[in-house]
Amino acid sequence: MALSGLEIYKLLPKTNCKDCGFPTCLAFAMKLAQKQVELAACPHVSEAAQAALSDAAAPPIRLITLSSNGNKLEVGNETVLYRHEKTFFHQPGIFVRVSDDLPLDEIKARTAEVDGYVVDYVGMPLSYDGLAIAYASGNPEQFGDAVKAVCDTTHKLLILIADDPAALKAGLAAADGRTPLLCAANAENWRRVALAAKNAKAPLVVRVDDSDPSTSSEQRLDGLAKLTEDIAKFGVDDLVLDPGVRGFNESLATITHIRRLALKENFRALGYPVITFPGEGATSQLDEVTLAGQQIAKYAGFVVLDHFTEASAYALLVLRANIYTDPQKPIQVEPGVYPINNPGPDSPLMVTTNFSITYFSVANEVESSGLPGWLLVADAEGMSVLTAWAAGKFDAERIAKAVKESGASGKISHKQVILPGHVAVLMGELEEELPGWEIKVGPREAVDLPAFLKM
């Protein structure tokens, strides 16, 4: 259970020395209780108090790290249930599963497909995190060969999926130099699998298998918690949870329970990231993508897919980037005049807002039209055209100010500015604000800009 601020206060030196940066020990204790500061900020805390507080001070969801050839993935350490409360910090890793009973060429080809995939989204290159190799052959040596084939093809991260410790060992040997996620320890095999994880210093998935559909959520999570406690006692601390549920509702409810238990009850035995396998609860590839999307929004730490297509990868990667965007910091671009396709003095001047998605949609369209133009980005506090207009951040006054102060008129020989179609209503006011300028109304959506510019 989490300690209250007062309980923590009793363990502090109570000298109010301010060395931690807070005016009183009580104020510091309150911040500690909210997990907004670290105990280390107090240089005077006693060892006894440290031990007592370490439990309360540890993050409620353990941070798990995978690494490979300089690539690193950190998952966990989340602090909120809803992104508007603060933000979600560590994006879930997305992996694609290949089976070791496929021919090695096929394994390499599928790996290469995932390895080579990168898509640009508002200037950010997005890609999947790695491959999950599944043990289906029954032959540990073959599993090792499959892992090697993957390692020869990609520097990305790995998940080794095998219940058999012998296979995991062969896989670990082939993955030399990488820290993969091992998957999975269950009630039967955990001692031997945990030993392999301990020796390799690799994080380990703990799974309760889903044999009996009448098992209640409490029973299932009880079983999982008991297993993680045993394995932690055995000496493996970096754990990932597979509660064994696969369908849409069960997955949502169970992962939500785990997140709430960890954050609200400080329930240590379930304070780990969760891994999901949406393909096992889905009826089609589209269905797998839909379930994966649900799990990205609702608290998964690792998502293992069974299919790879470019279109679905694009959609899921964008969803992940969106959900994990910090709500306090909308992605913005610097206001100013942006040249596109080497514009000259007679090229058109178009105005838009500094919300990055808006900017990139418009800039991409002008660029793809092949026609030169000047894009004037007004400071609309990082909002899209319609939202900014509704909030009074993209009105005639602001647009006129942007035209005058951006130096746009020094770059062009004409006096014509193109407004986004959604704010056509501003035309009259803008004519008053910018005497001598001709105001033209462009299309409502960026996608229609090339046709408009070619008219």
Add this chain to the structure above:
Amino acid sequence: MPVTIPKNKYSGAVREVTIGATKAEGGTRTTTVTVGGESTLPFLFHEGAMPHPPRIAVEIADRWPADWSPLLREAWGDAVDDPVAWAKAAEASGADLILLRLTGPVQRGDGSKPTAAEARKVVRAVLGATGLPLMVFGPGIADLDNELLVAVAEEAAGERLVLGVCEDKNYRTIVAAAMAHGHLVDSRTPMDVNLAKQLIILTRDVGLPMDRILMDPSTGALGYGIEYGYSVMERLRLAALNGDSMTQQPMLVTPGEEGWKLKESKVGEGVPASWGNWNERAVTWEVLTSSTLLQSGADIVVLRHPDSITEIKSVIQRLMAPAHNGHS
């Protein structure tokens, strides 16, 4: 330590809103749709009830809108040239409700303006083609919307249509028309908790009963601001459950409209190879936008493509029926 599943305790619930009226109720619908009533966050049945599943409205138009993606034309075929055929096809695809869009000058392509008489005629025809509850949205130009929706409200008196969209600049006229003729309104605001509440309050103050208001907090599509819409909806729903009366309206969102206006969905050539197959991308975009918003409290999602309708319908069924969650 044994596990006790945490349950949030809520003091409030979402209002129930019924769309459509049967003959006995003064309309001509063969079915009605009730949404709302939740006393829990979406699909978390261990702590509250969700008496009605989220519903799918399928968007059709009075004529083929020139700015719609050719993929949609391909999917629906010739039906898109005849609102009666389109409504029937939409019903057959699994729609719970029909949303009839009255096209404006831009969508008509020829610059012509729809007239009130035409609007009456097409609404009458669609009501005759399907027994499902109907929503009618104007072209999205305030003055024109007022003119058309007032005529539509009168023509379909007693049908409990949803008239939309009702925004701060034109709510008075549309709310008055809804009050006079027994309809509902779609109260739309641009992705902001306070603006959403404010328009609900204004609408109530005009005198429309609360069980005739849908809250439309609007959304961005995947990649185009969905995270704003998602969080605004999540905040609105939490506020509703915690007893804030002016947020307790069922929520309608339009992932179809948002998704299908994007380059990702409209354009098949000259886009990056990493965007993948056009049709798959466009349908995935609409589906993921909708399924994500279902998680933040959507009660009605308005969709456009038949494959999206099939997928989302199946997802809703499984989210609503924990017992039928197949484990592979």
